[in-house]
Amino acid sequence: MTQTTSADVGSARIIEQHSIDYVPWSERRGTLWHQGPFWFAGNFVLPTMVVGFTGPEMGLSVGYTFLAVALGACFGTFFMAFHANQGPRMGLPQMIQSRAQFGRRGVVVPFLATVFVYVGFMVFDTILGTQGLGLILPDGKWFWYPVLTALSIVIAVVGHDLLHFIQRWMTYLLVIAFAITTILAFTSLHAPTAAHAGGWSGTAFLVQFSLAAGYNISYAVYVSDYSRYLPADSSAPKLIFWTYLGAAFSAVWLMGLGAVLASRLGGADAIALIKDTGDHLFPGFGTIVVLISTLALISIMGVNAYGAMLTSVSGIDAFRTVPATVRVRVVGLVAIGVISVVVALFIPTDYLDSFNSFVLLMLYFLVPWTAVNLVDFYAVRHGEYAITDIFRARGVYGNWSWRGLVAYSVGFVVMIPFFSLSFYTGPIADKLHGADVSFAIGLVVAGGLYYVFSRSLDHEAEARARAASQLELEGTPQL
Template sequence: MSSPEIAPQRDSVIEQHSIDYVPSSERHGKVWHQGPFWFTGNFVLPTMVAGFVGPAMGLSVGFSVLAIVLGVGFGTFFMAFHANQGPRMGLPQMIQSRAQFGSRGASVPFAATVFVYVGFLVFDTVLAAQGIGLVLPDNKLFWYPLLIAVSIVIAVVGHDLLHFVQRWLTYALIVVFAILTVVAIVHYSSNPLVEGAPAADAGWNTTAFLVQISLAAGYNISYSVYVSDYTRYLPAKVPAGKLITAVYAGATFSAVWLMSLGSILASYIPNPDPILALREVGDLLFPGFGLIAVMVSVLALISIMGVNAYGAMLTGTSAVDGFKKVRPTVGLRVIGLTVVGIATLIVALLIPDDYIGSFNNFVLLMLYFLVPWTAVNLVDFYFVRRGGYAIAEILKPNGIYGYWAWQGVVAYIVGFVAMIPFFSTSFYVGPVADALGGADFSFAVGLIVAGGLYVLLARTIDHDAEAAARTASEAELEGTHR
């Protein structure tokens, strides 16, 4: 049985909403659309790069894939449960954090989230330009601004175009990469190892196994900051179980598939480059198929760049609104996206050529900053307030949730500090991680400490006052949109 669908009232192809509430009269879409959206959203080359790590550290393909399955399965669990917040609250993902942190207290997770979005935009831009450079002149000063501009145009049109593009790219990606994966497995399992290939010395490595789990988990946990942005237009009463399952299935399947393919390539190709590795394997089928695979991957990168630009704009606008009330107009969205684009271009031009090493550190940093936030946000939604919020008050910087909600801020800070001894990066290894040979358990510590502490601190919340505000909020929101 399909989920309920309400015909939206839209006068323009360009999305009109931003960080504001989406009223019931404009809710639309189907639950199953979330599956292909998150499949394509995760089926991009940075995902494959995350699978290079295990083999590079001496882990065999089998153990690398096992670590990926465990990490992705764990990380996506948290990401998928954010999906239910969108239709219940009708708000983008990060502005919901005001209920736990306050309109200004949310600045720290907001800043970390913008860092995530811009970081992914940078890596996507670099990879997409590298792919295009296989067939056209490789000129960063031309391709970087053009690719970023295209992503901004997609994000200006907004939510529905992003869903449409992601959904239809799913079919092309499945066909092309199913063929590519079969070719890789058949070829590498039946041919001698290339000299210098990591598979020659690969086996069990405890540190590598744990690092691969952490990277895989952190990679999908990072998508938590996106989820409600793309579920908030669904009708409020869509089945929670079906919605969470659709998001979980799409994001898990694509991440496990592409990271595992990355592990295969990294095991048999010395010092693999994601673009060149794709072309090399694809051309084993017939000359030119590798280029087809790369070009399809470039399209997926451009699409997810639009998703990242859109999310960065929403989060940045939410941050500004906490200090100075803004009107979420289309014009403001264009300005916000332009700022995001300029920042992305500057970083992309400055990033070192060894971006794969930078990418691994980036994923870990995402994990460190986002884990305490996702713990607090999910615990509040499912266990403390149980989905009951005064939405109109969230949209007011000085509303009932205040500028600073000390419970969430304290839980976040303590959770982050508790993770520090477990950090393991190329530039810092905490004492516990060092004692464990570089293994990184910080995500588990952050989830438990931040989430557990918030449950205790949340006992001081005045739920009676919030219930009265919630009743007034419902009348105010739907009344103003009739």
């Protein structure tokens, strides 16, 4: 592992120096409650609102839609939030930790799915951000797509501390703007008539639940990227609590508001719905709210670019050692930005109509990974790893770990009959009239298999490697 050094560790640097490498204890800092606003603002973006349109579009009443959203988001956030504890315990970005379960090279399997998630969200955010700016500026995607992406890349280049700072202040703006918008939605918009209010549908309820759960589970691949600078002895319950509160509360609020707006105004254009609702306060207020939302999109694009860079560099490093330098970070971020712009420019015009399928695909690929990763951290290795061996080709974790790979693959395969997508419906999902419960199957099978497989691990050899690793990294055998 190539590790960054500094003549003055205590001095603040504008541009983050670390990438996929270990953050030593001497550089740890931060406040636990800051995880709350970080994940609130990170999740309080227009694509989150789009998830809440599904229930009303499928004939589900607002009340049942809100219940499905609340249950789904809270369920998905449970898995997402528990990854936060891995950051301070290991001092590593989220996805590179998976080498312990999948092997140094075997981890490229979940890495591919993860990069797909990051780039997909960047593309969604770029398109929506450009549409938001189009309310007051010429709507030219060939100009705004590169500009918005470049702004997000600059934020990501500065890195961890700037992302936390922006997200924290965006939370205050978003809470004020959307508190007013939410009040307007209930006081200024006419409730749907009985004939258009919708009702109960088991299929629609499960679809809405799955979308909300899958959306928040997708954030699991980000989490410890933004908690790895916290002190190693940070309180796990408090860290998990603040992460959970920020991510779950924002999802329930914005998806629920999306359900209300879709049922009262109709349509599935998030920008138009927000503008029309906000303008009930005074003409132009809706535009202000949309522009605040656009700023939040640029910020979360920076978060997505940052995560995509870390994951991509981790994947390349598995086959060819990559130095953990600022230059590598910048090159990786620029490459991610170029790919995102090209995809956004040339995708079909109905891409946003496929948002639900994208969210479900994320759920399918990430559920087996999060099950394996969390079972390993909490039930198998109890948060204790030989950090230096994660970066070594001949470390105790090896290049290919059959336990994680088999558990992940089997977990994914058994989910296929339960898939319910716009272009494919599995046989069991078909019998359930399109309802999707694949996430439950994937979690149980992948997590259960990995736990059983891990009973044959050589814990004594790993304990020796951990002791040597800790002495090498910190010069002490324990915290």
